Amino acid sequence: MAETRSEIWFYHLERSELAQVLPGLLDKTRERGWRALLRVNSAALLDELDERLWTWRDEAFLAHGRAGEPHAERQPILLSQSGENLNGAQALFIVDDAELGDTESYERCFIIFDGRDEHSLAAARERWKVLKQAGANLAYWRQSPEGRWEKAA
Secondary structure (H helix, E strand, O other): OOOOOOEEEEEEEOOOOHHHHHHHHHHHHHHOOOOEEEEOOOHHHHHHHHHHHHOOEOOEOOOOEEOOOOOHHHOOEEEEOOOOOOOOOOEEEEOOOOOOOOOOOOOEEEEEEEOOOHHHHHHHHHHHHHHHHOOOEEEEEEEOOOOOEEEOO
């Protein structure tokens, strides 16, 4: 049996904020029929994103829950500060320089970083370098002047 490797996609924010981009990516993930795990370092950012997903659009929201709350395993999108894949997610979203951890149980991992923040940019570059040396299946996406995502590597 051939070994499958997770795709690890880097998303370089240059023109939009995380709260603008993340709901759309999560929505597309759900359209694929995948569950998602969103891993965040900061409790304050976790609170902000939790609220944002409920109010994403006037006519729509993204159903989700938090790790540590009842029925975490049933959530289509799970927000967490830990590494445990409680909801059996196929997609892992890493923001706020959160720990990537083991990626083999995911179909795709999204590392979203703010290119306007020097620390975040340096951390993403280092992460790319380490993953590339390890032979990871990588892709790099950046925003066009119109704000669309373009695959750059």
